[in-house]
Amino acid sequence: MTKRKRTCLCITAVTAMFLIVSQTMAYFRSEDFITNRLSAKMVPPKPETYVRIDVAEQFDSHTAKTDDPFQKDVKIGNTGTEECYVRVRLDFSTSEYRELTDFSHDGTIYTPAVSYTGEYLPDGWVYYDGFYYYTSPLAVGGMTATSLISDVQVDFSLAPQSLSDEFDIFVYAEAVQAVDEDENVIGYQQAWGIA
Template sequence: MNKKKLTTIVTAAVMGTMIVIGGTLAWFTDKGETTNVVTFGNVDIKLEETQKDGNLSEKGLKFENIVPGDKFKKDPTITNIGKNDCYIRAKITFTEGAPIGADSLDIKSAEWKKGSDGYYYYKGVVKNGMNVVLFNEVKIPGELGNNVADKTFNIKVDAEAIQSDNFEVNFESDTPWGTTPITAETYKEPTK
């Protein structure tokens, strides 16, 4: 055989072998796939008070035949029923012309900070299932006179919550949640 024919046969054999090996390598493939599931948590609170029977209820309380100097139990209890830890703030408002103000409430100042925006800010993170009480008692001043006889007024408590993760709070500030408007889901205590 001449050299040229031998080179052609060897080249053809090498090429054929490479095609067979290349074709065989095509069978060694792999594929991977994954699906990531992202589920958002939530912030959810419940505002309740202890009723006369000792049970908590979301209904407001009604107090009758109150006289100057009386004290009565009123304990707005805010519970974190959401999946995520949160910060809580509450605002207390009184019917216009009410004979009392926030100074008649035993607000737990060691736990709550009054902001310049009128909110009371709970000074810590409220974990899932945890509850906090804003105040326990209302004290009616003994100096009130006949000008309040047969009068009615409301004490309204609104509570709001925001996630604690990735939210910065500054309890040294007069507005611990900052000045950026926050649209929080609000739970209002019913008034009677």
């Protein structure tokens, strides 16, 4: 190769390198500014939702063995933040007393506790598998419109002498949301999963 061709080739190579380096430097030195404008706004947290109930109970102390009826008025109130369905179970501290006890929801007609179901129940209540279900949803702050029971009467004449004078009727209550996952109001049977 001639000296002239080599010189030309070297000049071409140096020029190409100069162009590549200058373009690369221009690319890295290029600057562009974008101003992001942000604003803050106070968003209150979503309120916590929960189901909570209270047993609202009025009762007379009953310590003497007497056949006179006494008041035990049982209603359920919704103290949570969600509409709900409730169910109640009535348990005796001494099982023998279940056989001796009658319930009334109006103070006039008494039904044995062991058969306090069906037509003997107050409006809005049904019995299923050991529980009394209130069939209407309870609004937030609402209460059952009717008492599950209002009065109790015990026939002590049928009680054995060994049976204690005192017993308790425990009111056990549960609640479940009255809406499904899509926030649609559902019936009490669907809410409780009963057929």
